[in-house]
Amino acid sequence: xxxxxxxxxxxxxxxxxxxxxxxxxxxxxxxxxxxxxxxxxxxxxxxxxxxxxxxxxxxxxxxxxxxxxxxxxxxxxxxxxxxxxxxxxxxxxxxxxxxxxxxxxxxxxxxxxxxxxxxxxxxxxxxxxxxxxxxxxxxxxxxxxxxxxxxxxxxxxxxxxxxxxxxxxxxxxxxxxxxxxxxxxxxxxxxxxxxxxxxxxxxxxxxxxxxxxxxxxxxxxxxxxxxxxxxxxxxxxxxxxxxxxxxxxxxxxxxxxxxxxxxxxxxxxxxxxxxxxxxxxxxxxxxxxxxxxxxxxxxxxxxxxxxxxxxxxxxxxxxxxxxxxxxxxxxxxxxxxxxxxxxxxxxxxxxxxxx
Amino acid sequence: xxxxxxxxxxxxxxxxxxxxxxxxxxxxxxxxxxxxxxxxxxxxxxxxxxxxxxxxxxxxxxxxxxxxxxxxxxxxxxxxxxxxxxxxxxxxxxxxxxxxxxxxxxxxxxxxxxxxxxxxxxxxxxxxxxxxxxxxxxxxxxxxxxxxxxxxxxxxxxxxxxxxxxxxxxxxxxxxxxxxxxxxxxxxxxxxxxxxxxxxxxxxxxxxxxxxxxxxxxxxxxxxxxxxxxxxxxxxxxxxxxxxxxxxxxxxxxxxxxxxxxxxxxxxxxxxxxxxxxxxxxxxxxxxxx
Numbered sequence: 001x002x003x004x005x006x007x008x009x010x011x012x013x014x015x016x017x018x019x020x021x022x023x024x025x026x027x028x029x030x031x032x033x034x035x036x037x038x039x040x041x042x043x044x045x046x047x048x049x050x051x052x053x054x055x056x057x058x059x060x061x062x063x064x065x066x067x068x069x070x071x072x073x074x075x076x077x078x079x080x081x082x083x084x085x086x087x088x089x090x091x092x093x094x095x096x097x098x099x100x101x102x103x104x105x106x107x108x109x110x111x112x113x114x115x116x117x118x119x120x121x122x123x124x125x126x127x128x129x130x131x132x133x134x135x136x137x138x139x140x141x142x143x144x145x146x147x148x149x150x151x152x153x154x155x156x157x158x159x160x161x162x163x164x165x166x167x168x169x170x171x172x173x174x175x176x177x178x179x180x181x182x183x184x185x186x187x188x189x190x191x192x193x194x195x196x197x198x199x200x201x202x203x204x205x206x207x208x209x210x211x212x213x214x215x216x217x218x219x220x221x222x223x224x225x226x227x228x229x230x231x232x233x234x235x236x237x238x239x240x241x242x243x244x245x246x247x248x249x250x251x252x253x254x255x256x257x258x259x260x261x262x263x264x265x266x267x268x269x270x271x272x273x274x275x276x277x278x279x280x281x282x283x284x285x286x287x288x289x290x291x292x293x294x295x296x297x298x299x300x301x302x303x304x305x306x307x308x309x310x311x312x313x314x315x316x317x318x319x320x321x322x323x324x325x326x327x328x329x330x331x332x333x334x335x336x337x338x339x340x341x342x343x344x345x346x347x348x349x350x351x352x353x354x355x
Numbered sequence: 356x357x358x359x360x361x362x363x364x365x366x367x368x369x370x371x372x373x374x375x376x377x378x379x380x381x382x383x384x385x386x387x388x389x390x391x392x393x394x395x396x397x398x399x400x401x402x403x404x405x406x407x408x409x410x411x412x413x414x415x416x417x418x419x420x421x422x423x424x425x426x427x428x429x430x431x432x433x434x435x436x437x438x439x440x441x442x443x444x445x446x447x448x449x450x451x452x453x454x455x456x457x458x459x460x461x462x463x464x465x466x467x468x469x470x471x472x473x474x475x476x477x478x479x480x481x482x483x484x485x486x487x488x489x490x491x492x493x494x495x496x497x498x499x500x501x502x503x504x505x506x507x508x509x510x511x512x513x514x515x516x517x518x519x520x521x522x523x524x525x526x527x528x529x530x531x532x533x534x535x536x537x538x539x540x541x542x543x544x545x546x547x548x549x550x551x552x553x554x555x556x557x558x559x560x561x562x563x564x565x566x567x568x569x570x571x572x573x574x575x576x577x578x579x580x581x582x583x584x585x586x587x588x589x590x591x592x593x594x595x596x597x598x599x600x601x602x603x604x605x606x607x608x609x610x611x612x613x614x615x616x617x618x619x620x621x622x623x624x625x626x627x628x629x630x631x632x633x634x635x636x637x638x639x640x641x642x643x644x645x
Contacts, residue, residue, distance in 0.1 A: 051542060052541075053538050053541070053542075072541075073538075073541045073542055074541045074542070074543075074544050074545055074546055075544070077544070078542065079542070080538075080539070080542040082535060082538075082539060084532070084535065086532070086535045086536055086538070086539035087539075088536060088539075088540075088553070088554055088557075089531055089558070090557040090558065090560075099540070099543050099545075099553070100543035100544050100545075102553075103540075103543060103544050103545045103549050103553070104544055147543065148542070148543075150543070151543070151544065
């Protein structure tokens, strides 16, 4: 059964550098939460402080309401999976999984039964007697996962566990991880710099920037309504420009290249202020180039990239500084080619503004 | 249809890559045989000489005998000098890891920035000629404090073995990523005692073994320090060997072969111990390489 995890005002510095700065988290039992951000954003440090491998300068960590801030890592009963597997090279897969049970002096028969169950759980029954160097990366990470689960920790921490693996194995293990987490009802904190991974796995994503929490939300929320400039830029593909907000007869608009786009701006934002405007490539629509409406971007296709279900167009908009990205359903993109003029309409509701 | 190659499949490909082309294998074999001859011919000659009745005007000895071995072993000097060498080796093999292992663990687990300093210090004894080192030890400890010369010899062996011991254990700790493994063990509920016993000790075992092996080889062949430091009061095996050389080359050859057999036995038993502890040799785990 998963535990609740609460992190209160966690702060940690390494010398002069602030690694994490006033981080607060509330994680419900059985939730899968990802800490997402670029390298150096403090996500791994946060995880290591929760594990007890680093000591915070200030702040508290509570598991099921109990303050464990001063409990040494070996007594926190938290499972952890490392990026580079960290299997014991002198022990077989079986003995690696048995490690925690042996340290806890469990009876031999009980250890054997439990380890067999765990290896079955990660589909590695037949690899029990192999040493880590005889296993592929994916298999090693499965062993590491089984090992972390041996003493039934209510909280599992994973530090970029898939980033050292090939794409195909990564996808397979990602699904496996989600299945296990649901099946065992584990509370999971997952560190990654890969937003697609975070989106696919998480109930909730914590976007971190420079040691601080930038936004917490469900994947869909985060994608549709990024709350900060940083989240807007980091999560998903987007077209972003810094531009001045203008108002005329109660209608708001921004300049984009030589054209103007209508936007919904909050009433309190004054005209003339510099804002960051952002819209997603799939929000735009191609309209008939022979019939240019006001409020559409005119441009020329620079690059056509087939991505399977959608085709991505890089379009050079007249008077703009860099190409904008437009995703079109591939079915409708068949006749599009480089050099072709297009008109792009962006619905005002799809454009988000950041002060 | 895309062909997906899994990690297992690519891993299996690797060992085959040296088998290409007809010229490569031939050259490899010639190089191998050449190196083997170069290394074994002096040994073979020593072995033949130690078994020869007379070997002066012929290509091969005129006759064979074990008399020289008998003479070497039954000599009054054999047992005491062999015992002294074993004692010196054992002493150094115990003290050296006691100095090196804690220091290296501290550097690997807590303070990596001290490693270059430690590395530099461990090299110094190796850079000094044996005679200089011996005289320095005498000037520093025997002249002013009248230190026990036997103990001093053992400690000097420790000093000389530091670079070997340091490097081989350092390589072991690096190859197992001691810090991450200790953290993984901690997260599995292990305290420092369990981490030492179940993770670090097996991890450094190969390095420890090759370090000890090098001390054994040092003790079996080192003359300058032994004669200058312990000298006539506490003769070691190499001193006996040198004395025998002045009397009869064939007895000296027999002693050389005995010394060699000793190092071989030590080396094989260390390999055996290391192999058993480890269960199976893997990549990145150095084993005693002698």
